Amino acid sequence: MSYKETVMSAMPQISPLNATGDAAHLLAELKKSVGSVPNMAKAMANSPALLRGWMSLSDALAGGVLSTAVRERLALATAEYNRCAYCLSAHTYLGRNIAKLDGDEIERARHAESADPHAAALLALSDAIARGRGTVDTAALESARAAGVTDAEIAEVVGNLALNILTNYFNLVADTDNDFPLVTPRPRS
Incomplete structure (x- = not known):
């Protein structure tokens, strides 16, 4: 079932039954x-x-150090930032049903925030890296470390950001038919 308002993707979808x-x-x-x-x-x-x-x-x-709940929060923040409705829809669904995030925490994650102080520090760092296009000042790293963020977590924040940017950009280019309940990015203020 498609939840997308348009009918066709810009890129064909290869059915597992027809793939070679x-x-x-x-x-x-x-x-x-x-x-x-x-x-x-x-x-x-x-x-x-x-x-x-x-x-x-x-x-x-x-298989890394970041929990599923943190990775889903990171994906939500990145999808919102990049305005990818497909990824925002998918990770809202996964966040709710797999990571067991409540509606408030999903909403906070879309704004790179969390009620959990450690998750909030990870989201703030990811947001700073995304907005700086990979450049982050030492104050952002020091703030993350002061909140208990480890070097392994910092490395995996970058890895998750890269993964999420990959899927966001791919779905925006492909105009992928949405197969999740539709969640649209917020208007920019």
Whole structure:
């Protein structure tokens, strides 16, 4: 079921039933591991290298020090910042149903905030890195460290930011049909 207002993506979606070669193998692996194949992955299957890269980085970061709840908050903040309705919709769904974030915490994450002080420090750092396009002043790093953020967490914030920018930009370019309940970015003030 599509929740998107438009009818067609700008990039074809390769059905797991019609995929061949590496694309077929990767889509089958994704379905086995998560139970379904989202439209983003079907569109990424146009380049098995991209699909493999996204899956590998996602899996690697899932095994890192940042919890699922923190990673979902980071994804929400980045999707809101980059105005990606597909990712905002997907991570609102995942945040609520997988990471068990409540509505207030999901809303806060969209603004790079959290009621949890440690998560708030991670979100503030990620937001500073995104807004600085990779450049961050020492005060932002010192503030994160003062809140107990470790070097491993700082490294993984950068990794998650890269992963989220990848999916945000891909879905914006591909105009991926949304297969999650639609959540739209807030108007910029």
